[in-house]
Amino acid sequence: MLLVKQPAAALSPPPGELAVLGEAEREGHQKWARHLPQKVYELDVGAGQHSFHPELPTQTIWGYDRVFPGPTFVERYGVPTTVRIRNNLLPDANGPGSPQISTHLHNLHSASASDGYPGDFYPRLAGAPPGQFRDHHYPHCYAGEEDARYSATDGDPRESLGTLWYHDHCLFFTAPNVYRGLAGFYLLYDAVDSGNEADPSPAALRLPSGVNRYxxxxxxxxxxxxxxxxxxxxxxxxxxxxxxxxxxxxxxxxxxxxxxxxxxxxxxxxxxxxxxxxxxxxxxxxxxxxxxxxxxxxxxxxxxxxxxxxxxxxxxxxxxxxxxxxxxxxxxxxxxxxxxxxxxxxxxxxxxxxxxxxxxxxxxxxxxxxxxxxxDPPVADASQVPDRLRDLPEIPQSEVVRERTWEFDRENDVWTVNGKIFDDTRPAAIVKAGTAEIWRLRGKGSWHHPVHIHMEEGRILSRNGKPPPPHEQGRKDVFVLNPGEDVRVYLRFRDFEGRYVMHCHNLIHEDHDMMVRFDVKR
The missing domain is CATH 2.60.40.420 (Cupredoxins -  blue copper proteins)
Structure with a gap:
């Protein structure tokens, strides 16, 4: 059974729009006043003891709250939260990985300062003492909150996410850090997917509910x-x-x-x-x-x-x-x-x-x-799987301002995107906030690449010129490229600005430079 994370009564010092005393350097939280935190948490990132099986030895892992998987967050849309992530990994830690961290909540719609940009690892200096923290602010708003049509619901409810996960994203060390245990679940509910199978609301789906039970x-x-x-x-x-x-x-x-x-x-x-x-x-x-x-x-x-x-x-x-x-x-x-x-x-x-x-x-x-x-269940099963779940938002082609092609390849044993390795210091693309683009993802060579795009969910328009299979016709954030495939994806860039990345989620490929930075600007 996974641990469920409990909120803290308060954080000291209290979180704010700008970095507070003792916090790692970061940009200010966008739309802080609009989404003031109603709940706060603190995560302790450090070494812990773990056994994979009674017949295997207990050994050291890295974990959020020093456990693997990290504790499960159970949250709701419309209830903003701030999570203080304190890095207590020892600077002289043995084994693979880096005791510098940057946590990505995959794939929450949030500002870049809280997205876990790979280059935002902390502490900045190798060998610095443990204990530095960064506050991640999660507004729990739907994408499209700046659209006047959805002002009453803080965005388009059709853009809701449910099953998310958080994991380390440290530049060049994502694979070993995640492998050593820095990963956990983050679940989001709303009025439709309400987390209550006995919910009397006609809008509620009444799917099986009770985290860790059903x-x-x-x-x-x-x-x-x-x-x-x-x-x-x-x-x-x-x-x-x-x-x-x-x-x-x-x-x-x-x-x-x-x-x-x-x-x-x-x-x-x-x-x-x-x-x-x-x-x-x-x-x-x-x-x-x-x-x-x-x-x-x-x-x-x-x-x-x-x-x-x-x-x-x-x-x-x-x-x-x-x-x-x-x-x-x-x-x-x-x-x-x-x-x-x-x-x-x-x-x-x-x-x-x-x-x-x-x-x-x-x-x-x-x-x-x-x-x-x-x-047998102690009471009758009240859950259901209705014939309709959540409607998909429209794909307004009128918002599309350009099409880009990204080729994922291997050159001289180095993983590349469009023939280049990752450059943390400059964007490979600058996209205009409030617009949409079509990104054509092409897999070259004989390798498979699960491509992950941060910031917003996308929609597959075609796979090799044909409609995607039924399970890929919804919203996605990982787009599988089989060898030689050509996948066209519709993406919108709304509500927030800043630095984001696209990368292969074979984390070895990501760490060896199959990643690009894109900036969202007004």
């Missing part, structure tokens, strides 16, 4: 351990990092007891490099169905019912609803991965079929999580 965040990653059971990481391998242990919420070979009712499972691929294709299957390998309701934290316009697989690239999220009432008590079901990947190049295809006890061919897979159905 609404379950599941962070999946693949650490690599040596013969003694300790974490391994090669700081100098710029292809990618694949592990030999599969974990959910920091535990290997886990199981979860469930009741005979509906559950919302929020799956996050927090691996550095590995792609997954998840299946829910019975003990004999037969695929079971579920409803796919959200992609990258965005509710789809309608549920995709009777799905049999969920593909997630690094940093992608997928929310599914499983109705366990279809099986008797004592049943065991398995979440398995059936995607083969042997190097940083990307997935190579599905696992080889095997013949089950009934003589039918079924796909093999690696067990990720076991579900044990062991009880």
């Amino acid at each position: 609404d379950i965040p599941l962070l999946v990653n693949d650490p690599r351990i040596d013969a003694s059971g300790y974490l391994q990481f090669d700081q100098f391998d710029n292809d990618g990092h694949l592990g030999n242990l599969f974990c959910v919420n920091g535990k290997a070979y886990p199981f979860h007891r469930v009741e005979r009712r509906k559950y919302r499972l929020r799956l996050l691929n927090a691996s550095v490099t590995r792609f997954y294709e998840f299946y829910l299957c019975s003990a004999d390998g037969a695929n079971q169905g579920f409803a796919h309701i959200a992609n990258d934290g965005n509710l789809l316009p309608a549920p995709l019912r009777n799905q049999r697989k969920l593909a997630l690239a690094p940093a992608e999220r997928g929310d599914i609803v499983v109705d366990f009432s279809a099986w008797p008590i004592g049943t065991r079901l398995y979440l398995v991965n059936r995607l083969i990947q042997t190097d940083g190049r990307g997935p190579e295809g599905a696992a080889v079929n095997v013949r089950g006890s009934d003589g039918l061919l079924r796909a093999a897979g690696t067990q990720i999580l076991r579900f044990d159905i062991d009880a």
